[in-house]
Amino acid sequence: MSTTPIRVLIADDEPLVRSGLAVILSAEPDIEVVGEAESGARAVALARDLTPDVVLTDVRMPALDGIQAARRILDTVVPAPRVVVITTFENDDSVHDALLAGAAGFLLKRSRPEAIVQAVRLAAFGDTLMFPDSVRDLALRHRRETTPFPHPLSDREQEVLRLMAAGLGNAEIARTLFLGAETVKTHVANILTKLAARNRTHAVVIAYRSGFVTP
Amino acid sequence: MSTTPIRVLIADDEPLVRSGLAVILSAEPDIEVVGEAESGARAVALARDLTPDVVLTDVRMPALDGIQAARRILDTVVPAPRVVVITTFENDDSVHDALLAGAAGFLLKRSRPEAIVQAVRLAAFGDTLMFPDSVRDLALRHRRETTPFPHPLSDREQEVLRLMAAGLGNAEIARTLFLGAETVKTHVANILTKLAARNRTHAVVIAYRSGFVTP
């Protein structure tokens, strides 16, 4: 199996991480780093040109995040490479999405270098999933309270929710958006229904927890 | 100036980042990486043993975060090394704390490798601060809404606020804490006054923003 090394494309917006990954992987005789991308869009383009065996991509990247990039790569590149998604965050919600997108593996950056190397090899040889324990739990625990927004909010409703999350009352929201107080009430009522919130405070909590608004 | 290289200690909980930093820094002829620590506690211990010129430490680490580690290193290690703090997050609140702790610099991980090298050199030669622009703004914008709690809340009030932040109404809070509804009203009123909040939702927002409750 030493005839053809595993050709790997690295995608991460942090030069530091790209360097780190490149060094670790290049040190292996059976692995060859054929390219580095600093954005999702670039990863897709490079994947088309280089047709690597494995794409190792970060979740968070500018111009197409890792998940979207993975999806597009798997849809458009032939022969399709194996995509391994890597992330910094233990509590990253994207584990599930990554797998749905067809990723072959999911890694934490805190993984030991050997684990990363091993994940690339496993992915290249068609083995299915490489889960650091902490992440595997997440895949299950996920979907639980996560469901960011069961029913999607309309534009106007999102505006209203944002103001609610700033602590404004209905009258203040009405003045801010140049609306009638009645209209705001309607929006708030719809928001509460869509989010299955008990009251406006609970709705705001959901907005925070889902990342819709940031502390 | 080629007589004595700059001796650097790297502290980061991610092996990947440590490798990346080590590679980048070791490539410079005037810089020598003398050690790596994977936790704050270890960084302190190694700093004492190795007396490096510069300690490059991540903010988030197990067993003593980067800030606390920096403080302890600067307090106990002689001769005191220059501490450069590095972080992943643009919106990290710890910039200010890091500088108060006596850090010589603050970097983002997304910085270009040359910037990191340069920061280490600047720190080693006693120059003061190295700020990526995005972080400098933070240092100023900081302190603004940060003030966690103007008046400290009593234990009971904190309990009530926590339940408020879960979206519970006064009656529900009363049942949960085995209190009269009137009592809860009193606590809520006091909380609103102490936090200078306009209403309960605003109080919850303040609780989130201050980190009193986490999304």
Next chain:
DNA sequence: ACAACCCTCCCCCGTTCGGGGGAAGGTCCG
């Protein structure tokens, strides 16, 4: 053209908030 939304505003009405008092018991500290 029609359904399916979204946005806007209106009514009623019961519940909850929120601000203003007061008062009792407790601890803790000077």
Next chain:
DNA sequence: CGGACCTTCCCCCGAACGGGGGAGGGTTGT
């Protein structure tokens, strides 16, 4: 002991909230 503070509970009352309902005009897509 006498404040200062926390905790518990009580009153009143106006304002805000939240759940129903309906209605008209807009866009989008089938």
